[in-house]
Amino acid sequence: MKYAFIDYENIHSLDNIQLNEYEKVYLFLGAQQQSITLSEKFNDQIEIRLVTIRDVAKNNLDFHLVFFLGKLDQEVDKKIDFHVISKDKGYQGICDYITHQNNARKCQLISVENGNIEKKTESSKTATTLNVNPPKNENPKSEISKPNPVTIVHDENISLIENKINNSFSAYKQLLAKTANKNLPRTLDKLINHIRSQTDLKQQDINSAEPLIQDVIEKLKQGKIIKVTNNDITYLTDISDFDTYYSYLFSKSKTRRPTKLTGLKNDIKSRLNLRNNPKAVEDIIVLLKSNNVIRDIQGEKIEYLK
Numbered sequence: 019m020k021y022a023f024i025d026y027e028n029i030h031s032l033d034n035i036q037l038n039e040y041e042k043v044y045l046f047l048g049a050q051q052q053s054i055t056l057s058e059k060f061n062d063q064i065e066i067r068l069v070t071i072r073d074v075a076k077n078n079l080d081f082h083l084v085f086f087l088g089k090l091d092q093e094v095d096k097k098i099d100f101h102v103i104s105k106d107k108g109y110q111g112i113c114d115y116i117t118h119q120n121n122a123r124k125c126q127l128i129s130v131e132n133g134n135i136e137k138k139t140e141s142s143k144t145a146t147t148l149n150v151n152p153p154k155n156e157n158p159k160s161e162i163s164k165p166n167p168v169t170i171v172h173d174e175n176i177s178l179i180e181n182k183i184n185n186s187f188s189a190y191k192q193l194l195a196k197t198a199n200k201n202l203p204r205t206l207d208k209l210i211n212h213i214r215s216q217t218d219l220k221q222q223d224i225n226s227a228e229p230l231i232q233d234v235i236e237k238l239k240q241g242k243i244i245k246v247t248n249n250d251i252t253y254l255t256d257i258s259d260f261d262t263y264y265s266y267l268f269s270k271s272k273t274r275r276p277t278k279l280t281g282l283k284n285d286i287k288s289r290l291n292l293r294n295n296p297k298a299v300e301d302i303i304v305l306l307k308s309n310n311v312i313r314d315i316q317g318e319k320i321e322y323l324k
Contacts, residue, residue, distance in 0.1 A: 019097065023087060025104035026054060027071075027079050029130050035103060037064050044069060046083050072180065076236070081229035084112050085179060088226030091116055091123065100125040115225070183233045186217040190234060194243070195258040206249045209235065242301075242308045259290050259298060260305045267311070268324070278318040279303070 022040040024032070027048035032055065037043055043066045045054065069086065071079050087100065100116065100123065102109045109127050116125035193216050194202065203209040210231050214220050217234075219227045238244045245252040263286055267275060276282040286302055287293045306312045315321045 019095075020099040020101055021090065021094075023083055023100065023102045025079065025083060025102070025106060025109075028104045028106050031055065034130070037066070040064075040101070041098070042067060044083075044086055046079050046086075047071065048079055078233070080106065080108065081232055082179060083109075085226050085229045087112060087116065087125070088223065088229075091125075092223060092226070096121060096123045099123065101128050102126070103128045103130070105130055112225075179230065182218065183230050183237070186213065186219050186230065187234045187237045189217045190238075191241075191243070191257065192261075194253075195261040199253055202251075202253060204251055206235075206246060206251060209244075209251050240308065242304045254301060254304075259292070260302050263289055263302055264306075264309075264311070272322050275322060277320065279314070279320055280318055282312070282320060 019041045020039060022035070022037070022043045024035070024043065024045045026032075026045055043064065045066050046069045047054070049071050069082060071082055083102070087102070091100070100113075102113055102125070104127070107127070107129075113125040113127045116123060190213050203212045210228070213231050213234055214224070214227055219230055222230075235244075235246070239246060242254050243257060245254055266289055276285050283299050283303065286299050290298075290302075292298050303312075310323050312320045312322055
C-alpha cells in the first residue's frame with residue numbers, strides 16, 4: 019500500500035503519474051492555482067485529497083507538505099510506503115530521515131525528471147480539468163467526466179495548520195513583549211527551540227512542528243520584529259513598546275488619532291517617553307505599517323486601516 023504526496027505547484031501536471039497505484043493521493047496546490055488537470059481515465063476509484071495553500075510565501079507549500087509527512091508518519095501503519103512526487107530535490111532529506119528513523123517506513127522522492135515516472139505520448143491523452151474552487155452557481159460535478167471515478171476531497175486540516183501557526187505567532191509575540199531583549203535567543207537554532215518550548219507546538223513531535231515554526235519565524239520577519247542573517251538573530255525593535263502603543267492607539271477612536279506622520283511620531287515619543295530615542299520611534303512606525311495598522315496616503319497624511 020502506498021500514499022502519494024504531490025507537489026503540484028512544482029510539477030504543474032499529473033501527466034505520467036500512475037495515480038491508481040496509490041491508496042490515497044495528497045495533492046498540494048499553491049495559493050494561485052485554481053485548477054488541476056487529469057490526462058487519463060481511471061477504472062478504479064481514486065481518492066485525491068486536496069491541500070490548498072492560502073497564503074503566498076517562500077517555501078510555504080513545502081512546509082505544509084513536510085508537516086503532512088510528519089503527521090501521517092505518526093498516525094498510519096508503517097507498512098504504508100510514502101512517495102513524494104516533485105522536481106524539488108530538497109525533499110530528499112526528510113525522505114531519508116523517515117526511511118532511516120528507529121521506527122522506519124519506506125519513503126521515496128520520485129522525480130518527474132529522473133525517469134522513475136513513465137512517459138506517455140501526447141496522442142494518448144484526454145485531458146480533464148477540475149476546478150479547485152468552482153463558481154457558486156455551477157455544479158462542480160459537471161467539470162468531471164463520468165468515466166473518471168475520482169473523488170476530490172478538500173482537506174480541512176489546512177485550516178487547523180493555519181490556526182496553529184497564527185496562535186503560536188501571537189503567543190510568541192506576547193512572550194517577546196514581556197522578555198528583556200538581552201534574554202532572547204541570538205541564533206536561529208536557539209530561536210527554533212525557544213518558539214517550540216514556549217508555544218503549543220511543544221505538544222507535537224519535532225518533525226511535524228518544525229515547518230510550523232519556520233512559518234512563525236517568517237511572520238516575525240515579515241512583521242519587522244526580527245532579522246535573520248545566516249544563523250544570527252537581530253531584534254529590530256522593543257516589541258513591548260510597540261504592544262504598549264498599539265493598545266493605546268486602539269483605545270482611541272480613529273477621529274481622535276493623529277492624522278499626520280509627524281503628529282503620530284510626536285504622540286509615540288510622548289506616550290512612551292522616547293524623546294531621546296528617534297530610532298525606537300521609527301521602529302514602531304515600521305511595525306505599524308508592516309502590521310497593516312497605518313499607511314501613507316499623501317505627503318504627511320496617514321490612513322488607519324484598523
